[in-house]
Amino acid sequence: MLTLRQECRIAIRIAGIRLRGQIAYPASFWMQIFSSFVIHAAEILALLAMFNRFNDMGEWTLGEVAFLHGISMTAFSIGDTIAVGLDSVPSQIREGEFDRVLIRPLSSWIQTLVSEVSLRHLGQCAQGVVILGFALSWTDIQWTLQKALFMPVIIATGVALFIALFTLVAILSFWTVNSIEVVNAFTYGGSDLAQFPLHIFDRWMRNLFLFVIPGGFTAYYPALYILGKDDPLGMTDTFRFLGPLVTAGFCLVVAWGWNQGIRHYRSTGS
């Protein structure tokens, strides 16, 4: 039996072999990354335009909102890069291509991740890092060692949550082969939501984003901690550090769902 570490190492090898082919055309490779960078520049322009009219957003300054944008966008784009293969699960199931995943001695989920490899979302990641850089220069964060160490944890938690959300969407296709656009609300919608301060939203939306899809725990609350802000929602300070725990729980539920999906897989005729 392979350990998870061995499986991951094999997956990275596989991704490497698949990338080798893409880098054989460096121009197109860099073009993809560059265009993703440019497309997502529009988001920061929209944010600047908004702050040009209003001085603050729910009493958050431009720098503070940009900080939230930066960490969410970075986490989302890394998650999207890792999970890009999950996008093809519906078509793999529809065309019976998923069969071959199940006859190989590797976790079906890990195989799915590397069934497609693309680095184009790294353009968005670069954009996220740029925004984060601006945010850090526009805000006056009181850095401590703990805060500095918590930064990578925030990003990693966000990455894990987004991968879990992409997985959740893929799981649904084990039950219905029709594409369900609605479920993209969970992923792309989740990413958009995570870029704005949670307290500006309605109560139901806040609850959804904390207790159903725990995006609030991976972006908003950790940001409160780093930025040293009070919680206008009046939750306990523990919330600021709950992200990793809540995300781990969410991932467990999604992993269970994936296994149920595999059990339910019907293949196709022939």
Next chain:
Amino acid sequence: MDGPMIEARNLEKRFTVRRHREGAFGAMRSLVDRGGNEVSAVKDVSFSINRGEMVGYIGPNGAGKSTTIKMLTGILVPSSGEATVAGFTPRESRKQLAQQIGVVFGQRTQLWWDLALADSLELLRHMYRVPEKRFRENLNRARELLVLDDFMHTPVRQLSLGQRMRGDLAAALLHDPKILYLDEPTIGLDIVAKARIREFLAALNRETHVTVLLTTHDLADIEQLCRRIIVIDRGQVVYDGELGALRNRFGGKRHVILDFDQDPGDAISTLAGNNLEIVDHNGPRVRVAFDRETTSTPRVLALASHHGTVRDVSIEEPAIEDVIRQMYEGPDSQHP
């Protein structure tokens, strides 16, 4: 390992056929709607296959061949019944089992469309953790016997069907599987390519004693490769035994072609009636059909020699197609 390599005990697979619903909300509704008709693709299948056997698994379209194989590989979870393959229960130990089996689906490749065959094989080497030395040996054997060298560096999507199938076979054998499942391995191939694949499989089975379960519509595959066949119809095993015994049981007449040195004339028709039948009479060549239970070839020759000198004799076994057709249509069958 003791015991059979593949064992199926009362395997059943039911599918729920649901109504298709239109639109986004239709998709959402089909997620929660549990209604629909249940159909059994496989009703009750039991058999046992020993190490080194090469078994043909045949039946009409929709009989449940592929569904059975998918349950034996761990792709599908049986609705009821149990399978043991290479000592593993497929649904519980899918990954361990995967290490022991090789699978070739004729209809779809196990390779990566966008990668060269060589890259695909390298990927599989990592996936199955095949030691470098073993990988080289297996790759060299495959390259030699399946003649892969011409297209090792061609992307799989550009390969011809025959090339792709050879690549798929090489891929399925890289990790020295104990069991090879072949689902329509010669579908769509020309005669030369078919012959090449069959020769390879026969040699492989002889040398490595790999256990092979083969489904096919091309009964020549079966005739040339398998001594034993399992026939499935409507999700149930209707025959399990030797190919020869099937021929005997479900008749199918043996044909003897007699070449006389000259046309024996109309007198030859008197042959008929001795449990013989003249199928064709064209100059010196006469084709005779008889039931092998009641008549033998020497007796036919003895009878024929009264009508002239027989220069040459050839015997044709009943085509397996005819035998199986007869089996489905025969009096024992439940077919209408």
